[in-house]
Amino acid sequence: MPTSPTAAPRLHHGIALLPASAPHDGRTPLLRTGNRSIRRSRTILERRPRRRTTLAASLAAVTALLVGGAAPPPATTGATAPAALPIRLDPGYQQQPFEGWGTSLAWFAHVTGGWPDARRNRLADALYSADGLGFTVARYNIGGGDSPETEPYMRAGAAVPGHWKRPGPETPDWWDPENPEHWDPYADGNQRWWLKAAKSRGADTFEAFSNSPPYFMTRSGLVSGAANPADDNLRSDQYERFAAYLAGALRRVQNATGVTFDSVSPVNEPGTDYWRAGGRQEGSHWAPDSQAHMITALRAELDRTGLRTRVAAMDETNPDMFRADWDRYGDSARAAVGRLNTHTYGTNGRSGARDIAKGAHTPLWMSEVDLGGTVPQSFTDMRPALDLADRITDDLTRLEPRAWVLWQAVEDHENMSPAHENSNWGLIQTDFTPADAAREPLRKNKKYWAMAQYSRFIRPGARVITTDDDNTLAAIRPGGRGAVVVHTNATGSARTITLDLSGFRTVSPSPVRRYTTDASRNVHREPDVSTAGSHLTVTLDPGSVTTLVIPGASGVNPAATTVPSAAPRLLVNDHSGLALTAAPAEGGGPLVQHAPDRPDTAQQWVFTRSLPGDWSSTATYRVTNVGNGKALAVAGDTLTLAPPGPSPGQRWMLSTSGDGHITLINGVTGALLDVTGASTDDGAPIGVHRPTTGDNQSWTLPAEHRPPPARREANRRVRSG
Known part of the structure; x- marks a missing residue:
């Protein structure tokens, strides 16, 4: 158990908050990546411009x-209400129907899965039973595993065992995935116990994920990252072997526990530069091309071995990085992805991840996040709970994830104490190195109860x-x-x-x-x-x-919903304030932007739902111009107008967070309606472009012309050129 009075920085997936007692400017938390201390501005949430209190x-x-x-x-007595x-x-x-709430099992499951029955069952009840949080999702960590000769260096619980077994002296490339003697059939029994415990309490959605390849496939010889954290740690000749390792571990854990993994994620927060050899947890950098190679290699191996498990990707640390990675993937890598995963340790770009998932017709998860809060360790202070509630509400509204998964619901109490991080990670805190596990307290903080306000009532299948x-x-x-x-x-x-x-x-x-x-x-x-x-x-x-x-x-009252009906509407761009206009044939391009003019039929658009009564967020519409009777369509990469018909290129999905702003996503290409070059010029052309989260891809549908609602999102990306 750590006893040093010096507070250890928390390097969790790249954001290592120093203890609350550490000096800072009162505005931004002091964070540490690897051995570098930096000032990182507090996350600016993508916010919906809503009514606020006085x-x-x-x-x-x-x-x-x-x-x-x-x-x-409380409010001052006698104040005007x-x-x-x-x-x-x-x-x-x-x-789309919600799949559930859950948690990653690392690292707490590796620790507590070996505790006495009464204690570990009490923890499992707190997370997965109906009287607890009612979680239905569990993410299992396939550990890479360092060499037996490596001196232990990781934080408590983080050294998740690998599934390989070295039966004799180490030789170059000794591991053969086809040799049963090179596998440990009993590896990671503590996490396996948790899988069975979660399933027995009603969990029905399981995902496996990897933080690092085994040590013998890495460049550094360590599962904590490369010597240079900006370098990939997987050796260039090891993609197929690592794919075989993941598929083999997956199959063995399924057979041993009776759970069926719905998906497997081969890389975790790959684009960051804080996975460093000798760090306190597993991690590995992956360049976008390397991610794509790994995804296709794993899909091929799963197919070869008869596993229908979906490949999930790419578990990036925030939606902006998720989008940047996805933009670099080729068609084969994108086709191999069966679920899209993003974390929300940063929150800018959530609408972009949402629209990428819709355009790819692929489900999206918020697969990992937690908040330590800005106050010292406390089990009664509501502020960390209120922060968590805010993150849940914003994530579900702006990102539209099918599941929302906490990093690890159980944290190391000693590491969270004032002598160390002095923080509020986790919903329950218990010592990971207890003197007596049978008597170790299980301490629920206010975040636990705030989580229950959501997870007990918004259940799988809810919309x-x-x-x-x-x-x-x-x-x-x-x-x-x-x-x-x-x-x-x-x-x-x-x-x-x-x-x-x-x-x-x-x-x-x-x-x-x-x-x-x-x-x-x-x-x-x-x-x-x-x-x-x-x-x-x-x-x-x-x-x-x-x-x-x-x-x-x-039910739904069509007269009261804000989604478009048969009434003609203007489409006003949020960046330029100008309206989508069907240009005359002699004008060159078929679609431009002009100053809004409500009576002008060239600016009037009718939304016709493809399936009457489909109120889903993936419903498709035909968008028809009143003036010429033609429909918005995409042919190849070009936006055009065409006679209304059954062409898939005329189908558009609408995304909104309820704030009066929408994006329009083509149902075939996944491209968004876009003011070319983010121009604010009258007469500038309108086209389509991949999601960027820029205001030039965001529109309002005023019933009558008025200035579009103000945007609150401080860090929206605007594409130029």
């Missing part, structure tokens, strides 16, 4: 957070829908009857909200269940509330996360 309430929240304590203080905050729910835009508020996540329950709303009030004042439920076809009167987590309560059942017609008004306590279960809401 300035006074916001200032109260800031004051409360700066003062500290378990929760923000603010008007209720209206929040609209729109079931006319329904994400997330849009809202027009930053702090509100809503979903239709499995089967389509009933809705769940989770609202975070991070301010220091009580907040009254009024939910507008008119977007539902019916809202039958029935008790609305309410559950709250705050400084003194943990998913506590509060008195039921009732709808009043198509509205629900409720007051929420300061510093709280509240879940509302509305059983009587169902």
Whole structure:
């Protein structure tokens, strides 16, 4: 157990927060990558420009957070109560069925899977049982494994065993995947126990992932990375052998545990430069071309050995890097990917990852993240919980992932203590090197209970829908009857909200269940509330996360949804403020942008849903110009107008986070409607381009012309040239 009074920096997937006691400027956390300390600006979230609370309430929240304590203080007695905050729910835009919540098993499973039955079962219940968090997803780490001759150097739990066995003295390229004696059939028993424990409690979605190849396939001879962290660590002649290793380990773990892996991810946060030989965890850099090579090699090996497991890629550290990697992949690598994975340790570019997945017709996961928070280790402070709730709500709204997976739900309490990182990673903290595992406490923090506000109520099969508020996540329950709303009030004042439920076809009167987590309560059942017609008004306590279960809401009211209907609409570009216009034939290009002119039929567009009643976020539309009767179409890489017909090139998907802004994705090519060169010139051509997250690919559909809503996203990418 670490005993040094010097706080050890946390290098977790490239972001190593120094302890809360470390000096910093009060604005940006001091982070460490490898042996270099740097100042990295705090993540700027992609935000939806929504209605916010009053300035006074916001200032109260800031004051409360700066003062500290378990929760923000209540509002001043006698203050004028603010008007209720209206929040609209729109079931006319329904994400694909949610697959579930979960956690990666490394490193805690490698530690706790060998604990006494009572202790490890209690932990498994806390994460996977219906009375716990109800997780249904488990990500299993296929360890690479260092040489037996290497002195241990990794953090507690991080040295996940490899599946190889060296039966004799080491010789060059001794390992033969076809030789049964070169495999350890009992490797990694502790993680295997967790797979079976999760399955027995209802988990039904399993993914395997790798952080590093085995030591004997690497350039450095270590699974922690190359000597130069910007270099690939897999030797150039080892792609097929590493693919055989992953496929062989996958098959052996499946046979030993009875679980079936739905997917396997061969690379993890590959584009970063913080995997360094001698680091405290497994990791490996992969250039985009190397990623593509590994993905196709693994797909070929899985096919060769009869495994239908999907290849997941590329588990990049943030959506912007995910998009940059994907742009470098060729057709064969893209075709080999059966699931797209991104982490959200940084959050810019989520809309780009979303639209890439839609255009590729490939499911997308948020496959890893956690937040340590900006306060010292605490099990009662709500601030880390409120931060986590904010990340969940934003990820599900902007990214549209089919699953949301925590890094590791159980963290090393000793490493999180004031003597070390002094932070709040994990939902439960317990010592990874305990004196007596049978008596070691399992300490749930407030993040655990905030997680439960989501995972217990938004279940697999639910469909997330849009809202027009930053702090509100809503979903239709499995089967389509009933809705769940989770609202975070991070301010220091009580907040009254009024939910507008008119977007539902019916809202039958029935008790609305309410559950709250705050400084003194943990998913506590509060008195039921009732709808009043198509509205629900409720007051929420300061510093709280509240879940509302509305059983009587169902169906879609087409007249109240914000998705386009048969009425002609303008398409106004968010970057230029100019409208999509069908140019006269003698004008050269068929589509340009001009100053919005509502009566001009060349600027009027009708959206016709391909399948009436399809309210999914992947529904396709034909977009027809009122003036000439022709439809937007893509032929090859060219945007054009064509007579309306069944051509797939005339099918467009619409993406939105509920903020009044949309992107239009061609259903065949995956390219987005785009102002060429991000031009703001009147008459500039309109075309299509791969997703960039630039405002020149973002549009509004005003019913009547008015300036497009302001964008809050501070770091949006705008393509030039």
